[in-house]
Each structure stands twice: as C-alpha cells, then as structure tokens.
Amino acid sequence: MRNKVKVHFLGAAGTVTGSKFLVEAFDKQILIDCGMFQGLKELRELNWSPLPVSVKDIDIVLLTHGHLDHVGYLPKLVQQGFKGKILATAPTLAIAEIILRDSAKIHEEEAEKANKEHYTSHKPALPFYNTHDAEKAIKHFESINKDEWIQYTDEISFRFQYNGHIIGATFIELEINKRRFVFSGDIGRKEDYLLHPPQKPEWADHLFVESTYGYKLHPTEDVEEKLSEIIYEVIHKKGNLIIPSFAVERLQTLIYVLWKLYKKNKIPAIPIFIDSPMGNNVLEVFKQFPKWHKLSMEEYNAMCNHVNIIESYRETWETIDDPRTKIVIAGSGMVTGGRVLTYLQQLIDEPKTTVLLVGYQAEGTRGRQLQDGAHEIKFFGKYYPVKAKIELLESLSAHADQSELLDWMSEIKNIPENVFLIHGELPACDAFRVKIKDTYNWKTTIPKLFEAVEFYV
Structure with missing residues (x-):
C-alpha cells in the first residue's frame, strides 16, 4: 500500500550503539544512519551478521553525524550490495572519512596481531572490513547543505x-506525504566549549529521540576546577595522567580546556601529548569548517601549539x-x-597513574569496567591488575542530559502521535519515558531491536 510507512529498528534500540533505522x-x-554495535559481546557479534533486510533495495543513506556507532557499518553495507548515495553535511562526511579509514586500519592491525600472537579462536582472524572496503564506501559520499529542504520524490x-554534539552533527526531518518523521541523532549540549547550541524541531508527527542520558542530569561540577585538581594530584605523585578520549570533539575540547587552564595560570607547563592520528585529522576538520564551531x-x-602531537x-x-x-590523551574514548x-597495558598497574574517563562508557567496554x-x-x-586511580569527568559529555533532551523537544508545536526512545540502555529509556509522560503527556514507546512499526500517511 503506497500510503503506508514502515520503520525498521536495525540498531540503537534497547542499546546505545549501532544506530540504523x-x-x-x-x-x-x-536508511537513517549506519552504525556499528559496540560494547557487549552479543552486540558486537551482530556486526558480523548480514542485515535482516534486503540491502540492495536500500535507495539512499542519510547520516546524522560521523561517529562510529552511526557510520561504522557503511563498508559492510556496500559489501552487501548497497549502490546508492550516502548524504550528510560536508563536515560529517569529512569526519566519517577519517573514522572509516581509521577503523579499517584498526581492524586490519587487530586481526594481524591476533594471528601473530594466537589469542583468538578464529583461524585465521579476519578484519571486520579493510581499507579497500572503507574507500569503496567513501565513494558513495555526497554532501548537502544544512537547513535546506531536499525534494527527493x-x-x-x-x-x-x-x-x-560533534562538528557537522544534525537531526534529520523526513517529510513523507506531509507527515514529519524527526530523527534526533545525538543531541548536543546547550553550553559547550566549542559548539553552538542545538537547533530545535518545531513539528514532529513521529519523533525518534536519543535517550543516552534520559535517566540523569549531568553534574554541575566545575570542569576546569576538577581537572586542575586531578593534574596537581598527578604532579604530586610524580605519575602520569592518561585520558582515553573520543577522537572527535572530546579530544579537541580537552586540548582547548587544558590550554585555557594554562593561560589562566591554573596549571603549570606540564607536557601534554596527543596520541590519536584520527584526532589530529579531526583538528584539520575544525580548521576547514570554521562556521560550524x-x-x-x-x-x-x-x-594546537600548546600540545605535542605524536x-x-x-x-x-x-x-x-x-x-x-x-598528560597523555589517546584514543579510544x-x-x-x-x-x-x-599506554594502559604499560601503566595501569602503577598506583601513581591516574586514568581519567571523560565520556559515556557503553556496557561491555573496558571503559565501563574501569x-x-x-x-x-x-x-x-x-x-593486568588495575592499581591506577580511576577518575570520571561527566560534565564534558557531548550528549544532552535529561533536562536538555526535554528542552530540545520544547518548541514542538503539535502533539506527536508517537515518540520512540532510541539510542539508550533500557533503564535510561524507561526513566525518560516516565519523564516525558509527566512533562508533556506524550505517548512514548521503547522499540525492541529488529522490531518494525507501520504508519499510515
């Protein structure tokens, strides 16, 4: 039936990663987003299974932003027969290129290391995809301007x-027969060191909204004060501060904050090393797209001159x-x-080491374990025994918290027929469901992975 719309939840349903709708x-x-699953083993294993839909029949991919859990499956999509265009803003595609090339290289290196050191049951261990696969996917990229309606059919x-959220990030409004489907992508913070506040949707018949922090408010801690305290403690211990960092946005924010602290005489001239080839490339994207930050x-x-690039x-x-x-800032977050x-393999068993976590740690990751x-x-x-001190700085999160998510929805003029809570672990989704009900009295649904929902337009 031509006036029927069907939405398949192929990722980020009941979990934070693997966004695909x-x-x-x-x-x-x-297809809205095409991300990899991360974290728990049963989720990561899903990456190796073909999608439960006919990939060769997908006409187009629209990307909200360039993070791995939103773009990392693109080479596999092309492998499975996708032949259409992959559309996003220019900075998102620049970030996606960097991330896919880096991801392919890591997959190749890990497979090689596993085979050489025999710590895998797979004989031989194969990369999830290689550099050639990543380049094939990048050939499908085509940039479009933000704020402009594109008449597709x-x-x-x-x-x-x-x-x-990150440079280039957007939410996507999909108008189908005059009914508006809004996909939030990852929503950024109102107050951010590097980025402008998110724009807000004004109409949504069907709303698909992230709920990563749907269950909590970010602490109101003073980031600069806490960071300088941690640094002085490390100096006192004559140790090392290791900061696992997301290469996109978080790394650039950390460089900015550390430079600012030094300029204000809040920290001494401690050596700062940036060990993230991908993060270095992202710094170039900031230079390339000054209007986006x-x-x-x-x-x-x-x-940039204040730090040592490895x-x-x-x-x-x-x-x-x-x-x-x-201080060493290195990927991954x-x-x-x-x-x-x-770095952690060598230094995590030393009590004078401090490890600072600065972002969301998904279930099943080493970051969550720490x-x-x-x-x-x-x-x-x-x-390896963990003898290092583990610190957490949640205020640097690039994701909106519960109140910021509610505020992002505050200018929607109509009552959405459906609000689907995606991109969140189940406790976060459920807490957010209750809060939306109390605040707006909107009907909310928490979809299951691989569920499909039908609408009439």
Missing part, C-alpha cells in the same frame, strides 16, 4: 538541522619511557581499541 515509504527505502523530502583561528592555532608508534613508546610527569591500550571499579582488565589476551 530503515524507512520504507512510497516505493523508496531510506514527489512525496518525500528531507532536511538536516544543526544539532551540536565557536573557535577563532587565533585560539585554534594557540591551543606522529608514530615509535614516538608512543618514547612517550611511555619518558620519565617526566605528563571507551578503551575499546586504539593507542590508549598501549568506571565500575574492575580490579583487573584484559588487553590483547592477557589480564
């Missing part, structure tokens, strides 16, 4: 609107062997891979 309408199939149009070029250049794996080991007290593993007080942690097939 397939919309079938008027003989077209539109006679019955379908869409628009991307600024959403904070608050930094002036003067501030940008000053903060260019090679040899320099990683030189930094580990450097006896000086120092949830300690799932990347250069930070090398946050929950794990006494040991596994790297590359071996366990």
Whole structure:
C-alpha cells in the first residue's frame, strides 16, 4: 500500500550503539544512519551478521553525524550490495572519512596481531572490513547543505538541522506525504566549549529521540576546577595522567580546556601529548569548517601549539619511557581499541597513574569496567591488575542530559502521535519515558531491536 510507512529498528534500540533505522515509504527505502554495535559481546557479534533486510533495495543513506556507532557499518553495507548515495553535511562526511579509514586500519592491525600472537579462536582472524572496503564506501559520499529542504520524490523530502554534539552533527526531518518523521541523532549540549547550541524541531508527527542520558542530569561540577585538581594530584605523585578520549570533539575540547587552564595560570607547563592520528585529522576538520564551531583561528592555532602531537608508534613508546610527569590523551574514548591500550597495558598497574574517563562508557567496554571499579582488565589476551586511580569527568559529555533532551523537544508545536526512545540502555529509556509522560503527556514507546512499526500517511 503506497500510503503506508514502515520503520525498521536495525540498531540503537534497547542499546546505545549501532544506530540504523530503515524507512520504507512510497516505493523508496531510506536508511537513517549506519552504525556499528559496540560494547557487549552479543552486540558486537551482530556486526558480523548480514542485515535482516534486503540491502540492495536500500535507495539512499542519510547520516546524522560521523561517529562510529552511526557510520561504522557503511563498508559492510556496500559489501552487501548497497549502490546508492550516502548524504550528510560536508563536515560529517569529512569526519566519517577519517573514522572509516581509521577503523579499517584498526581492524586490519587487530586481526594481524591476533594471528601473530594466537589469542583468538578464529583461524585465521579476519578484519571486520579493510581499507579497500572503507574507500569503496567513501565513494558513495555526497554532501548537502544544512537547513535546506531536499525534494527527493514527489512525496518525500528531507532536511538536516544543526544539532551540536560533534562538528557537522544534525537531526534529520523526513517529510513523507506531509507527515514529519524527526530523527534526533545525538543531541548536543546547550553550553559547550566549542559548539553552538542545538537547533530545535518545531513539528514532529513521529519523533525518534536519543535517550543516552534520559535517566540523569549531568553534574554541575566545575570542569576546569576538577581537572586542575586531578593534574596537581598527578604532579604530586610524580605519575602520569592518561585520558582515553573520543577522537572527535572530546579530544579537541580537552586540548582547548587544558590550554585555557594554562593561560589562566591554573596549571603549570606540564607536557601534554596527543596520541590519536584520527584526532589530529579531526583538528584539520575544525580548521576547514570554521562556521560550524565557536573557535577563532587565533585560539585554534594557540591551543594546537600548546600540545605535542605524536606522529608514530615509535614516538608512543618514547612517550611511555619518558620519565617526566605528563598528560597523555589517546584514543579510544571507551578503551575499546586504539593507542590508549598501549599506554594502559604499560601503566595501569602503577598506583601513581591516574586514568581519567571523560565520556559515556557503553556496557561491555573496558571503559565501563574501569568506571565500575574492575580490579583487573584484559588487553590483547592477557589480564593486568588495575592499581591506577580511576577518575570520571561527566560534565564534558557531548550528549544532552535529561533536562536538555526535554528542552530540545520544547518548541514542538503539535502533539506527536508517537515518540520512540532510541539510542539508550533500557533503564535510561524507561526513566525518560516516565519523564516525558509527566512533562508533556506524550505517548512514548521503547522499540525492541529488529522490531518494525507501520504508519499510515
């Protein structure tokens, strides 16, 4: 039936990662986001299964932003027969290129290491996808402007609107036969060091909203005060401060805050090392798209000059062997891979080491284990005792908290027929469901993974 719309929840339903929502309408199939699952083993294993829909029949992909849990499955989509365009804002595609290339390289390196050191049951271990697969997916990229309605067919149009969170991020409004389906993507903070406040939707017949922090408010701690206290304690212990960081936004924010603290004489001239090839590339995206953030070029250049950029794996080991007290910011943010593993493997068993977590830690990740007080942690097939001090700085989160999510919905003029709570673990979704009911009295649903829902338009 041509006036029927069907939405498949192929990811980020009952969990935070793996965002994928397939919309079938008027003989077209539109995929909103195409992310990888992360965290728990049973979720990660889903990445290896083909999607439970006909991939070759998907016409187009629309991306809200460039994070791995929103774009990381694109090479597999192309592998499975997708031939259409992948549309997003220019900075989102620039970030997605960096992330896919980096992800492919990590998959290749991990497979090689697993085969060499025999810590896998797979013989041989294969990369999830390789650099060639990533490049094939990137060839499908096409940028579009934010704030402009794109008429896709006679019955379908869409628009991307600024959403904070990371550079290039948007929420997507999909108009189908004059009914508006709004996909929030990840919603940023009203007060952010680098980014402008998110725009807000004004109409939503069907709303699909993230609920990562739907259950809580971010602490009102003074970020600069807490960070300077942690740094002085590390200096006193003559240790190292290791900050596992998301390469997109969080790393740039940390560089900015540390530079600002030094400028205000709140911290001494402690060496700061940035060990994230992907993060370095993202710094270039900030330079390329100045209208998408608050930094002036003067501030940008000053903060970049304040840190030491590590260019090679040899320099990683030189930094580990450097006896000086120092700050190391390295990927990845949830300690799932990347250069930070090398630092933690060497330094996590030392009491004078401090590990600072600065973002959301999904279930099943090493970051969540550290946050929950794990006494040991596994790297590359071996366990290491956790003797380092673990600190958490939640105020730097790039995700809106419960009150900011409610505020983001506050300018919707109509009463949505449906509000679907996505991109959240079940306790967060359920708490947010209750809060939306109390605040707006809107009908809310928590969809299950691989569920499909039908609407008439």
